[in-house]
Amino acid sequence: MNVTLLAHTQLAIDMKNKIESENDFMSPDFDINTGDLIDEGVTDGQVVALAAIRQCYSRKTAIEVLETESEKYFGERGKEGERLFKQIVSSGHTSTLEHITFTFAVENVSRALLAQLTRHRHISFSVQSQRYVKLSSDSRSGGFDYVVPKTVIGSDKLESIHFGTQELFDEAMKSIQGYYNHLIKLGIPQEDARAVLPNAAATNLVMTLNLRTALEFYAKRKPGNGAQNEITQLAEAIKNEITAVETWTVKFFE
Known part of the structure; x- marks a missing residue:
């Protein structure tokens, strides 16, 4: 078996440029002495998730949310984004994660x-x-x-x-x-x-699924959960590919 990630959710170029020009939290942070990666920065998937989640609870549009609330959730003043994603998963409001896809x-x-x-x-x-x-x-x-x-x-x-x-x-x-x-x-x-x-x-085959489906698939087919060996290998490979590009999802697969 071989599983390769072909594509995953990316922000539109204009939106990405706009957010990056106004904020530095999306840029990776490196140690100036060693060159080692310290912080991978906020991913496009996280930005899309924020837009979808806050759209459900805010009078603002999704664009206005990203323009006015990105710093609150992703900036240096706290880990509001991490708290928000954890709350969404624990509450079961994971339909907001369907906007993040992987092929x-x-x-x-x-x-x-x-x-x-x-x-x-x-x-x-x-x-x-x-x-x-x-x-x-x-x-x-x-x-x-x-x-x-x-x-x-x-x-x-x-x-x-x-x-x-x-x-x-x-x-x-x-x-x-x-x-x-x-x-x-x-x-x-x-x-x-x-x-x-x-x-x-x-x-x-080529297969595409969203993050919510991936989490549910893994929960049912992960190793040690009674599934057949071959499909547990697939579940583990999909998890590894997703968490490599959207590192914030690791805790939700666990």
Whole structure:
């Protein structure tokens, strides 16, 4: 599995320039002697969150909020922004965090994981198609890849006199590949031949979700919470990618 952050919420250039010209809290702060990063500065996501949250409780417009209240919440006079975000999450008013989005490229995950993802809401998918991508051994794909479950890898349990569990699993995948190849040679369309492909068949996708969905997804699929190993890996990778660019969210995933 490989998970890469492709894009995330950024302020419009004009708005970013305006806020940065009037405030210095968005600029990273470095140690003048060592050059080490001391403070990463306020992120675009935090600014968007402030606009959305305060819009719900203020007579001002979102633009007026950013123009007049940014210093109060993000400036040197306190950590009002941190308090505000903590209050929003603890009170359950997390619809205001839906305006912060993240887009990921997810590679080499099973169709079983894809089925589990569809049980969550507010996630957008663009998935590699088994209808249009030919998966026969003699095609450019070289056949279908597959994901071996953690419990199968390296198991010493003998399922037969000849095979360990992983060998048995691999043989099953080879057999399915053979049936798929034969159906294609018989002229069966790819969209119908794919019916024999297993849940283990690997796929790639682009997925977009907002911060509220990411927090809910992680709470349900994080390691140690009873979820299947593969999807816990995805949950952890998504969390790590998000917290790397929006560091203020770390405590909310925890």
